Each structure stands twice: as C-alpha cells, then as structure tokens.
Amino acid sequence: MTDEKPTPPEIPAPEPTLAKAVEPAAAPAPSAAAPSPEPATTAPKPAAEGAAPAAPAAAAKPAAPAAPPKPAGPKPTDASGKPLIADLAAAVPGAVLEAYEFVGETTAKIAPEHLVAACRYLKDKEGFTYLVDQTAVDWKDRQPRFDVLLLLHSFSRGQERLRLKVAVAEACPTVTGVWETANWMEREAFDMYGVRFDGHPDLRRILTWDGFQGHPLRKDFPIEGIDTGAAIYPDRFPEGGGPGPKDTNRKVVS
Amino acid sequence: MTEPTPGTVAQFPPLAGPPLLGLHEMELNFGPQHPSTHGVLRLVLQVDGERIVSARPDVGYLHRGTEKLFETETFPMVIPHTDRMDYVAASTNNHAYCLVVEKLLGVEVPKRAQYIRVLLDEMQRISSHVLWLATAAIDLGAITPFFYTFRDREVILDLFEEYCGARLTLNCMRIGGLPVDLTPGWLEKVRAFTEPFEKCIDEYEDLLTENRIWKERTVGIAVLDEKRCIEWGVTGPVLRAAGKAWDIRRALPYECYPELDFDIPVGKNADTYDRYLVRVAEIRQSRRIVLQCLDWLEKNPGTEIRGKVPRVIKPPAGEAYACVEAPKGELGFHLVASGGNKPYRLHVRPPSFINLQALPEMAQGHLVGDLVAVIGTIDIVLGEVDR
Amino acid sequence: MSFLDRILLLDIFGGLRVTATHAARKADTVEYPEQCKEPSERFRGMFRLDEERCIKCTLCAIECPINIIYIDWHTEKTPEGKAEKKLDRFDLDMKRCMFCGLCEEACPTNPRSIWLATKTYELGVYERNEALYLDKSKLTKWDANVKPYPGVDPDKAPVNPAKEK
C-alpha cells in the first residue's frame, strides 16, 4: 500500500501536458471511490489523524503537505531526427506528423490516410515483422475522438520497438493486410470503441455478443453497464426490457 | 459477412457468414461447454467426417470488462484485478502491470525486491507449465500426469500462500516493490521443494516423452512455423518451439534477469511435441533460476522491498508499454496516463488472446481428435482471452 | 528410440513403472471435512473488525477496489469532555469480497483494527444475503455462519509493519 497515513481524498488531475486533449472526467468528484452508490459517502469526511486540512478537498492545493515531493516526471523529447523516423518520413511523404520519445519508447504520429503505406514500409523495409499490440484510446471531447495505437517490434533492428499513433474519428484504415494478427486486435478495438476499420475482412464484435448495444470502453459508456434485455430478447421486451421505466435501477444490469 | 452497424440491433447475425457446407461436411459445435476447451472457448467446426475443414473460434463468454474496470480504480487498486486475467499465473500479471507504472513513474525497484519478484515469477511459471502439462495430457487421454503435477503445483501454491496469503489470486506485488517481506524460513522451504523437483519432472517425462502413443498424438500436429508465428504475433513457447530463440527475459530484459544464468530452449519442428518439450525444458530452466535467486537472497539478507514511491501514485501523462515473459507468451500492459490517479486507459496485450488467433490455421486439416491437442498446445486461459 | 527399444516396448513399460511405483506411495490428499490443511499465518480469510481500535479513518473503504465497505460514524462528547468518534455502521459485502487484502494494508492502527489473517475460510452460506454483513457486531464477534479455524484466536490482530519500525 502506498497510503500508510491517511491522506486527503484525491484532487482533480492537473491538465495533461502531453496529450492535447483535456482529460474528461477521470476524477471529477473529490471521491476516490468509484461512483457506486453504496460506500462512496465516506470520502468527503475529514480524515482522522488530521495531517491534512479538513476542508473539502476539492481545492487544488492541500495535497502538497502530505505528499512527498513528486519526482520530476519524464518529459517527452522530440524524436523526428531519429534515422528510423526520418527514413519513414522520406519513404512515405506526409505520413509522420510528429514523433517523440518518452520513457525510452519512440512514438510516431501517423496520418490516417498514410497508415497502411507506412506500416507496409516499416514491415517490408525496416523489418518490423511483429505487430505486438494494437488498441484504441477514447479522448471524449477531442476531435478526432480516437487514437489508434500500434506497437511494432523488429527482430532485425536489435529488438527495437516503435509505437504508431493515429488520430481517427470513427473510421480507420485496417492493417490486416500487413499483419494478419491485426485481425482480432482490430475486432477488439471495434467492439470496445466502435472504431471502424475500413477494409477489415471480418469486422464483427469479438468479446461482447453480436447483439450488444454500445461500445463499452468509450468514456460515455456507464460503468454500471447498460440494460441489455432488449438487445437479447427484443420480442420478449418490446418496450426495452429489463427494469421498468420508473425504476431507479433502470440503467443497471441486474 | 454481415456488417454490424453500431447502435442498431436486429437479431443475432450469423456467426461468420452463411456456412457453406459441402456434400460431405457437417457443422460441429465444439464448446463452450466441452470438457477440453479449457473453459468457455467455443469453436464452430466444419468437418468432413472427422477431418476439420475450418474452425472458427468464438470467444467472449468470460468477458468481464476488466479494462473498463481499470479506468475506475486508482493505480494500486488495479493490481487485484490483474490477478484475475491469467488466473493460473497471477504473479506475472501483477509484475507486468507494476512494471508499466514504474516505467512511467521512473521508480527504481530495490535489488532484493527484484530478486523476490523474479523468484515468484519463476515459481509461477513452473506451476503454470505444470498445469498446462496436466491439462494437455488429460486432453489426450492420459489422466495420471494430472494428479502427479497437481501434487507438485500444490506445494508451490502453499509457498505462495505462506508468502502473500493467497494461493491463486496472489496480489503479490506493489508498485515500486512488494507488499511484504519474506517470512523467516520461507527460502529454506522453497529450496526444499525446488532441489528434489528435478526428479518429479523426470517422472512426468517417463510417463509421456518417449511414449509412442503420446508421440503419435503430438508429432506433426498443429505445425506453425516461425514465419507464420510472427505473422500471427504468436509468442512464448509456441514461438520458441518453432526455432526462434526469442524470450523477453533475454530480448528485452527486465528486473534482474541479465544477472541470472539460464538457457532458452528451442524446438525444431514447430509441432505439438516440440512445444511440449520446450515447456518441460522451461520448467527445468525455471528451476535453475529459482535456485539462483535463492542463493542470492540467502547471501544478501535485507529488508528493503519497496522503492521510493510517492504516497499518491500519479504518473505523468503519457503512454508506456511494459511486457514480461508470461508462461503463455508476451504479456504487455499498454498504459495511457493523463496525469490523474487513475489509468486513463490500460490495455492488456494478452498472450492467450493473440495466440488463439492462430488456432484455425493450426487446426485445419487435422482430425477432431487432434483438435484437443491443438487447443491444448496453445495453452490458453480463457480468463485472459476474454478479460 | 532404437529399434530394440520399440520392439521391447520400453516406453510402455517405463510409463507402467512410474504408475506402479506411485501405487506404493502414500496418498497425497487431505480428507477434507475431517482433516484440513492449516492455512499460513498470512492467509487472507474471513474479515475481522476490532471496534475499539478502529479510528474511523475510512481508509479501508477508500482502498477497497470493489467498494464493498461502507462506514458511517458520528462524534460524541465523552464525560471528560473530549470528542470521540462512534461507529454507526460498518457494512461489508462479503459475497463480493475477493480477499485482496488491500483494506488490511491500508489500516493505520497498530495492531491492525481490521484484518483478514484469521485462517478462517469456511464461509459458505445458504442464502447469498447472509454473506452481506450489515451488522457490525457480526464482524467483531462473527455469527453462527463463521466458525474460526480450530485453535486460532480470531481476536489476535497482526501487527502493522509500517508502525513497527
């Protein structure tokens, strides 16, 4: 445990410096607990061994005396000068929008329309034969809304890894033509975020069922879940199913 | 192929287009309640007699929304949830998650904690591989290895229980180090188990390795060569059985692995038998690592198990990816932090999920009887596949 | 394997030898209801609360990953005129507890005022709401559902390593 002494409840996060988007509602309430109805009431009460001020902790300052000085966080540095990035930018003009290095990892922002060409180049010419991971991130209030992240690995370049980052609205070009393993990863990203991968050979939901409504990992999807009775048995629940319309639990899956 | 449109629901669309059955073919539903699908995997098979024409995996029966859950928890609170993904190798899950947060925080883990972490990981690897051996053997009809392996796995679980208080869902690591120090006498108990363990491995091998039935059932089954492995992103023992000596413990070393002496077993034929041999050899190598960790810990007593971690863990905004060599392959955590005390997005790169993708290719052309060997050879845990 | 080995079925006999030698060994199993394996000192089992030591700091409720602890308290004046906190409610949803032990680690008192290291694991109930502890006395005394592991004093709380130093 990190908290050996009582600390004041969480303060809202400072604005992220790296990502341009604002952080949407990661910690909007002063409560550290999740917004589950039962036990969240405890948080705003003053802590007992009052090192911290007892005032409602929504103010930005009071964490300072309790918390030790934060170690200076790593800062992203520009990496567009790296030979790999420079080669990529030269081979696929207009592909690399920005490149930076952060905690030892290189990230390149790629324009969506050049994604497949860039991936093809990286795989064929630079030896990034192994697609480690592909996923998406939802920046709710940003335009375009989603980031698709790809992590590539090259065996021939001394175990080098490179992250590609593509900002897309809801449609992203598929890379299944480049790496076959992207198939399920893209299906998962589609299932969880609703990012459509154009040209994907088999774009179906993978973890949730085929009749599921909504995309669970979007930030506006309620953590309690949604009422899914109607989705499963539309004939049995013509009005939407599940709890009745006045029921306070209406949005909660039982 | 039905193109699903988000937001609209009609009925169940067919699984993957209309089944185009030939004259001699039938569709066979394999799972999700089949005894040898290791949980709730469902395969829709198109079989000609017993020969598999195509296999379509259908996953998600165990989906629990873990990644959504991660986003609502503070960083330390995420750890118990990671236990429940690959629930037969909880320690490596904890480890990978802690590594990614430490990477963003820039925390240095004390040497002693590193060695204990590696010790736990390798014991976990032994127990996971041994469990794989048990289930793979029972899939192919040999019931007895199951009991012998469980006898030995039980000892490891007891040792885990003595260290951290739980047997399966360990919750045995913390960001920056470990929750508790070792109990006195624990190292001797580990040694008392590990040193004679070689004999137990020999027993498993006597039952299976040379057995002609075992060989007939596994040699040449589910071949996936190195090139295809990398194309499918398949890692872990399956990749090594294909002849590629790639192990994250060596390729992208973490913790104190560079200081430890161990070999990376590789196969030649990329078939089920080689994967079996690789896993058994890895049990032997893990045993070696455990003994080395014990030596180090006995020579270097200390109490420092936790690095300098701020009381409230708030990694700076940015992305990081950290991976460990889990018993199943590369287990990675992809963390996107926004500067808050909760992960903005924490994606898991589950080895089981990615490796399972190659199953149709491995199963094609084999018989239904081989399918259980194919499923077994990938070593999937459905808790990790579906998360 | 050489031809001779195949003809002599050495692989077959090797396997048969392993199983046969195990027939002479003692069974490795525990006959559960009569015998049971004693859990270790750190085993995370049934939740126990000591109301006297509890300082109502609610850290356990904050640290619980699945929010199954609910604490409510009010302040009373003692005869000496000091303000003292009184616990109104300490609710625990045991049926959802996953025994991660984060609440115990968060507890700041020494010895701990909540702890799971009770070696007690027989927690089965016939109705699921029996595992919903809405009465704090059932956590400080335990009820008929929960029998402490034989030979274990459930009131012996573990020390807090952070306060030991």
Added chain:
Amino acid sequence: MSQSFIHYFLVPLVKGLLTVVLVGLAAGVLTWIERRLLGRLQIRKGPNRVGPQGFFQWIADTIKLLFKEDIVPSRAEKALHLLGPLLLFTPAVVVLGLVPWGPNVTLFGVTTPLHAAADLNVALLLILAVSTIGVYGIILSGWASNSKYPLLGGLRAAAQLISYEVPMGLAVVSAILMSGSLSMVEIIEAQRKAGVWFVFPGLIAFFLYFVSGVAETNRTPFDLPEAESELVGGFHTEYSGFRWAVFFMSEYGNMISISAVATTLFFGGWLRPFPNVAWLGFLDVVPAFFWFAGKVFLFLLVYIWFRATFPRYRFDQLMALGWKTLIPISLGNLVLVAIAVLWGAAGLKVLGAVLVLLVAAGFFAVWRRPARPRTSTTMAATNVEVRA
C-alpha cells in the same frame, strides 16, 4: 422331478441366471476396484466414504442410476435408442457363458460342469461371432441418439472393431493350432497335456490377443468411441440413468469376458501353474474356480493399470496399428506356431523357451546400455536474441 427336467431346464436356467447376475455384480464391484486402484496409482484415495473402504459406493451408484430420469432425446430413434445398450450387454454375458469356469462340480446331488453353456465343440468360433455383435450396440446407439458427437463415436467404434477383429482372430487361431480343438475345455486339457501354458509358445499371440482385446472393449488407450475429452462421452453422450449404467456394465462385462477367454486360451483356464509338476500338488488346495477367477482378476488389474498410464490413440492411428502392425505380426506368428506344432510334442516347449530367452536377452542389452541425456535438458538455443 425328472432327471431330464433338472438337466435340460433347471440347471441351465440357474446357471444362465447366475451368469447374468454375476456379470452385473462383478461389473459393480469392478467399478469400485477400478476407482480405488486408480486412486492408488494416482496418489489419491478414491471412494472411501460409503461402507468399509467405500465398498458400498457401487451399490449407492447403482441405486442412484436406477432412480435417475431416463432421458431420450426428442428426435432420437426411440426403439434403437433402447436397443443399443442391450445389444452391447448381451454378447458380453453370452461370451462369459461359453467360457468354462472350472471342471465338474457336484451340488445338491447334481453333477454339472462349471460352465453356463454346454461344452460346445465350436465354442471359440461362437465367441468370436458373438463378441462382434456388440459393436452394433455402439453404432446403433450412436446413430439413434440423433446427435453429432455420439454419431462420431459410433463410427469410430465401427472402424475400430473391424480393424481389431482380424488380429484377434489370427491370435486365436494360433491357440487353436497349438491345441488342435475349438472346444474351450479341450484347449485347457491340451495345455495340461503339453505341460506348458500356451502363453510361452504363444507369447506373441497372447500379446496380440490382449491388445486387440483392449481395443475391442474400448478401454484406454483405445477408448476412442467414448473419448471423453474429444467426443464428450462418445456413443453414450445422450444416455442417462439405467441405460447408461447398462453401457457401463457391458464395458466391464466385456473386460471380464476378454480376460476370461485370454485366461482359457493362454493361461490354462482353471489349471494351477505347472499342472504337470507333481510336487506343486499342494496348490490344488485352492479350488479350480479360484485359479480361474484369480487369473481373470489379474488381467482386469492390468486393464486398470493401462488406463492409469496411457494416452489415447487417434482413430486413424489405431486403424494403422491394427492393419499395418498387428495383422502382419499375427500372420508371421501363425507361421512360427505352425512350424513348432509340426515339429511335434517338443516343438511348443522349444518355441516358448526361445521366445522367453530372446526377450530376456533384449532387456539385458537395454539394461546394460548407458542412459542418454533427456532432450529437454539439452535443447538450449545457442544464439539467443538479445537487445542490441
């Protein structure tokens, strides 16, 4: 009561009923023995709660199965679904009726051979014929269940039975050659006369017979028609309650009958070891029936031991083993035995001695050989990929 009524009606009826009941009882007890022994081999205990050492477990199980709901799948072929278990059970009992359990006994003033049927002079042929019928039970129950897994199980059973009837028959032929008779009693008497159990000259034949017998009874490592981890339950997936129990009983009944035939053909039936050696006469204290039963029991233990040890064959490999390995061997063995029989009285003994010596020499050679290191200790990679 006339003598003919007793001899032609009452005694056969009693003996027939006795056989059926005995098979049922033996199957029940065998389940207990199997579970206990498997427990021992797998360092656990097995059932030990109901009765002393859990002995009454099989009775409890039987009662449970009797009262369980008997489910017939809705679109199953009902008549055949019912017929399947019976078709499998009957041959097991019939075969056991054809095997002599001992020489003549006298009970209540009636002297009769300890033998359910009469001593048929074509008993062996009948056994081969009847035991083949059992596979219809499996095929029909697999087909009649109207389910895909049982269907696959039934088809596997058909493929398996056909492949293994041939080596089995050829193995039996060598016993016939050695004894010169098809009658079970005369085969036993021939072993007394030859002074040697036929297992020594017929070492290969016995091996073939036993392997084929394991395959015929669908036991590990040839339990493909059931193949729990592949076909869920194979041909009996859709059976429940007592019909399922009948399948179970027939499996054990078949095991007993295969063991009984093997005992008769190769281990001298009810004869004590070395029936011609006079100074071993004290062994006759044990009644003949118990010699027979003891030998059968040993075979059953081997069945269980096999089950504890081996993985399962795949059905094409099983057929390949039958057609490509066992049948050529059995043909060669037939030639060998025929030469020995032509040689005369000493021929069988010489053949037996030669075979035993060869096997002993082989094991000696293997025992003297230095052990090789295991592959799993030597398969390390030489060039490991490390971060540059």
